[in-house]
Amino acid sequence: LHDWVTRVAATLYTVAALAKVSVKTVSNVVNDQPYVRAETKIRVQAAIVELGYVPNQTARSLRSGKTDSLTLAVPELGVPYFAELAQAVVHCADSLDQSVVIEQTGGDRDRELLLLRSPRRNASDGLIFSPLGMTQYDKTKLKVDYPLVILGEQIVDGPTDHVTMQNSAAAEAATNHLISRGRRRIAVIGAHRGEVVGTAAFRLDGHQRSLERARIPRCEDLILYEERWHRANGAHAAQRLLSAGIEFDAIFAMNDTLALGALRVVQGAGFQVPADVAIIGFDNIDETKYSSPALSTVDPGVAEIAKKAVGAVMLRGLKTGRDARPQTMAADFRLVIREST
Amino acid sequence: LHDWVTRVAATLYTVAALAKVSVKTVSNVVNDQPYVRAETKIRVQAAIVELGYVPNQTARSLRSGKTDSLTLAVPELGVPYFAELAQAVVHCADSLDQSVVIEQTGGDRDRELLLLRSPRRNASDGLIFSPLGMTQYDKTKLKVDYPLVILGEQIVDGPTDHVTMQNSAAAEAATNHLISRGRRRIAVIGAHRGEVVGTAAFRLDGHQRSLERARIPRCEDLILYEERWHRANGAHAAQRLLSAGIEFDAIFAMNDTLALGALRVVQGAGFQVPADVAIIGFDNIDETKYSSPALSTVDPGVAEIAKKAVGAVMLRGLKTGRDARPQTMAADFRLVIREST
DNA sequence: GTGAAAGCGCTAACAG
DNA sequence: CTGTTAGCGCTTTCAC
Numbered sequence: 001l002h003d004w005v006t007r008v009a010a011t012l013y014t015v016a017a018l019a020k021v022s023v024k025t026v027s028n029v030v031n032d033q034p035y036v037r038a039e040t041k042i043r044v045q046a047a048i049v050e051l052g053y054v055p056n057q058t059a060r061s062l063r064s065g066k067t068d069s070l071t072l073a074v075p076e077l078g079v080p081y082f083a084e085l086a087q088a089v090v091h092c093a094d095s096l097d098q099s100v101v102i103e104q105t106g107g108d109r110d111r112e113l114l115l116l117r118s119p120r121r122n123a124s125d126g127l128i129f130s131p132l133g134m135t136q137y138d139k140t141k142l143k144v145d146y147p148l149v150i151l152g153e154q155i156v157d158g159p160t161d162h163v164t165m166q167n168s169a170a171a172e173a174a175t176n177h178l179i180s181r182g183r184r185r186i187a188v189i190g191a192h193r194g195e196v197v198g199t200a201a202f203r204l205d206g207h208q209r210s211l212e213r214a215r216i217p218r219c220e221d222l223i224l225y226e227e228r229w230h231r232a233n234g235a236h237a238a239q240r241l242l243s244a245g246i247e248f249d250a251i252f253a254m255n256d257t258l259a260l261g262a263l264r265v266v267q268g269a270g271f272q273v274p275a276d277v278a279i280i281g282f283d284n285i286d287e288t289k290y291s292s293p294a295l296s297t298v299d300p301g302v303a304e305i306a307k308k309a310v311g312a313v314m315l316r317g318l319k320t321g322r323d324a325r326p327q328t329m330a331a332d333f334r335l336v337i338r339e340s341t
Numbered sequence: 342l343h344d345w346v347t348r349v350a351a352t353l354y355t356v357a358a359l360a361k362v363s364v365k366t367v368s369n370v371v372n373d374q375p376y377v378r379a380e381t382k383i384r385v386q387a388a389i390v391e392l393g394y395v396p397n398q399t400a401r402s403l404r405s406g407k408t409d410s411l412t413l414a415v416p417e418l419g420v421p422y423f424a425e426l427a428q429a430v431v432h433c434a435d436s437l438d439q440s441v442v443i444e445q446t447g448g449d450r451d452r453e454l455l456l457l458r459s460p461r462r463n464a465s466d467g468l469i470f471s472p473l474g475m476t477q478y479d480k481t482k483l484k485v486d487y488p489l490v491i492l493g494e495q496i497v498d499g500p501t502d503h504v505t506m507q508n509s510a511a512a513e514a515a516t517n518h519l520i521s522r523g524r525r526r527i528a529v530i531g532a533h534r535g536e537v538v539g540t541a542a543f544r545l546d547g548h549q550r551s552l553e554r555a556r557i558p559r560c561e562d563l564i565l566y567e568e569r570w571h572r573a574n575g576a577h578a579a580q581r582l583l584s585a586g587i588e589f590d591a592i593f594a595m596n597d598t599l600a601l602g603a604l605r606v607v608q609g610a611g612f613q614v615p616a617d618v619a620i621i622g623f624d625n626i627d628e629t630k631y632s633s634p635a636l637s638t639v640d641p642g643v644a645e646i647a648k649k650a651v652g653a654v655m656l657r658g659l660k661t662g663r664d665a666r667p668q669t670m671a672a673d674f675r676l677v678i679r680e681s682t
Numbered sequence: 683g684t685g686a687a688a689g690c691g692c693t694a695a696c697a698g
Numbered sequence: 699c700t701g702t703t704a705g706c707g708c709t710t711t712c713a714c
Contacts, residue, residue: 009486011691022701027693035699052486057464058402059691062706067399069442069464076428078627083424087417090445099461101410101440104431120440123398123410145350145393231631264631286419290572290605292633352707363685368709376683400707403690 010051019047030055069099070147070313071124073115075107075132079230080257080285081302082130085151088306089128096314098125107228109133116144126313131155136197147316149309153199161312162328165300167199170333171206174280174298175252179214181341183250183278186211189224189237189262190254203254203282221246229254234261242269249277250341256281256288256297263291263340278341293339301331351392360388371396410440410465411488411654414456416448416473420571421626422596422643423471426492429647430469437655439466448569450474457485467654472496477538488657490650494540502653503669506641508540511674512547515621515639516593520555522682524591524619527552530565530578530603531595544595544623562587570595575602583610590618591682597622597629597638604632604681619682634680642672 008014012023012030019026021040028036029044036044047053061067072089074082090100101124105111112134121127126147131154134141139158142148148160153167178186188207192200204223211218221244224237234253238261241248251266253259259281263273271277273293281288284299308329315321349355353364353371360367362381369377370385377385388394402408413430415423431441442465446452453475462468467488472495475482480499483489489501494508519527529548533541545564552559562585565578575594582589583606592607594600600622604614612618614634622629625640649670656662 012693013691023692024694024702025700028700031693037699040699054458054463055460056403056691057460058399058408059706060693061399061464062397062403062690062708063692063694065706067464068461071440077418077424077431078428080421080424080628083418083421083427086424086427086443087419087445090418090443094445099442099444099464102427102431102443103440104428104435117395119396119398120409122395123402123408123440231627235631260628261631264633264635267633286572287421287601287628290576290602292605292608294605353709354707364708365686365710366684369684372709378683381683397707400690401709403692403706404708404710406690 009056010048010053011056012053015044015047015051015053018051019044066317067123067125068097069101069124070310071101071103071121071127073103073105073112073127073129075130076104077102080287081255081283084285085130085302085306088302089310092303092306092310096310098310098314105132107132109135109138113138113141116141116148122146125317128309128313147313149312149316151305151309153197153202156197156328158326160326161316162326163305163309163312164328164330165305166330166333167202168206168209170282170298170300170335171203171252171254172210173206173333173335174282175207175210176214177296177335177337177341178250178252178278178280179210179216181250181274181278184216185219185222185248186216186250186252187222187224187237187241187246187248188252188254189226189234190229190258191223191225192227193225200254207252222248226258229258231257231261231264234258234263235265236261238262238265238269242266251277251279253279253281256283256285256295259295259297259340260287260291263295274339274341280341284336288336288338291340296338296341297336299334299336301333304331350397351389351394352397353394356385356388356392356394359392360385407658408464408466409438410442411467411469411651412442412444412462412465414444414446414453414468414470414472416471417445418443421598421628422624425626426471426643426647429643430651433644433647433651437651439651439655446473448473450476450479454479454482457482457489463487466658469650469654488654490653490657492646492650494538494543497538497669499667501667502657503667504646504650504653505669505671506646507671507674508543509547509550511623511639511641511676512544512593512595513551514547514674514676515623516548516551517555518637518676518678518682519591519593519619519621520551520557522591522615522619525557526560526563526589527557527591527593528563528565528578528582528587528589529593529595530567530575531570531599532564532566533568534566541595548593563589567599570599572598572602572605575599575604576606577602579603579606579610583607592618592620594620594622597624597626597636600636600638600681601628601632604636615680615682621682625677629677629679632681637679637682638677640675640677642674645672 130151226233281297288295471492567574622638629636
């Protein structure tokens, strides 16, 4: 018997058999229930160690109806902002004894839509979702029967909780800062053509509001449209600016990677930053501290975003939080002025 | 009845009741088994749609003994190399219909040890583990009864599969390259004092082998010890080099973030890169393409590493792969020469 | 082709 | 304090 018992994975039953108690008692020991005689407890613990028993999470989950895990869906982890967001979410979830499943959508609308209803998704208790391909028109697709928290601004006023940042106000502050440095020909990189709702749209709004307040006339040539916000796009936009011979003395990039890509090209073309061209980004990713020159940027408070998002998912998982109205929460931002402005 | 049925989450039974068939038949439809009459199938599908039935993964897992997910444990996602590794692993796992749980250890030995036996871990089918705090002496702790693949070089000749990169050869190639550019006073950043087995040790080995072959005398002052490999450490090391007044005409940094941190400081001190100081890193993270100047580096083949690791975990999950001897696999590296050398 | 029933490993009544 | 047992939702023999 004993030999056989060690051959397959130990269960409550094998432990119970070895310790000569019932499964209930073993379960009590494992779950630190009171009402177990000290002596019995020791015998059970010995059996647990001897058999190398580890409780089967799957069975627990089936029983309890919770998996103690949540899913985080982002476009891709290779993008520093999302990597840092994921880091914060995993960290925060871990402190609440939850694990995190990560899904990458590639920013593809179809994959995003699929994910929302995928059976795989329900291996976790809820979803923190940063959509990129979906738009305002897909809002209704967010009606799901599990805890869902939306991040970002592709979709607003949806049927779910929403954790956001103050895009418009933060962008306005960024441009205000450039203006306060005496800049007037400010290029903006990363706009999305025709977008009305979305991160790009809101940041562009804030930027333009700032210009208006300073009575700086708007100039279409200074708005650089880039769908994706990778380094290559920032480089590309700067390139276009230069080869079109458009004059500019500052750049507001919609995120840091765009800014860094642009920085590289601008410097390569022989301009001094910030003397000739001031550059400010958005996100405050780690590497902005170490670029040359160090990049000024806007810190959107990822840690706070992660905390709010994880909290919201978990709250919705409780019967008490079940039926509350959808909440929208915005994290605080902070201007981080370094050398590039 | 009908009203009630829609109230709680649908199960095979509620679907079966609505479609007026047995659960077996519903199961057959869900799992695309043959032997279902077309007419029945349609009725069942209608019921599934009507009830919004989604199969319960937890129950499936309990039944099948597999979760179709694996855990990836890394020090932290905020480190670009690990973010890019995670991206590759998630991508690769996804193509095999597996999801990925991410754990962050912070490089802390205790947390790493805990993770290996945590009950949480067994919510997935296997573990891809990049230890940082554990050392060669902890090798025996890697004897576990689930599929485990070790990444990196903290631990070699362990009892598990191991996916590694050619650290020593790649480092040698990097230093060879600097030498071929006429450099003789080559600082190396990121060494670990007293380490014999480990990424840092192997890269230092390769570096020194290169120097020996070129008959360049070894100089202790040019070996900069840095435990962590973040930007700040690279900056710190370069700072020490400068303030100690040590002459150097090149830097081999043990990873790209160290290199970028150092680059920044070196430039800040007024040196031209590569004219005065050539710099080469290691990892080929995305941002090396966009630093100023673009950083030369070594590409360790993350995609290949991810693929091999995921493949190994899944293979071990099969009865066929169960008892094979531990395998060690090394990915190919490639020197990427850009502007910094 | 379809149905009945057992059982994956666990926890929570309920007894005692 | 401890034992018995039902059942979470699914798949899978085995009958029919």
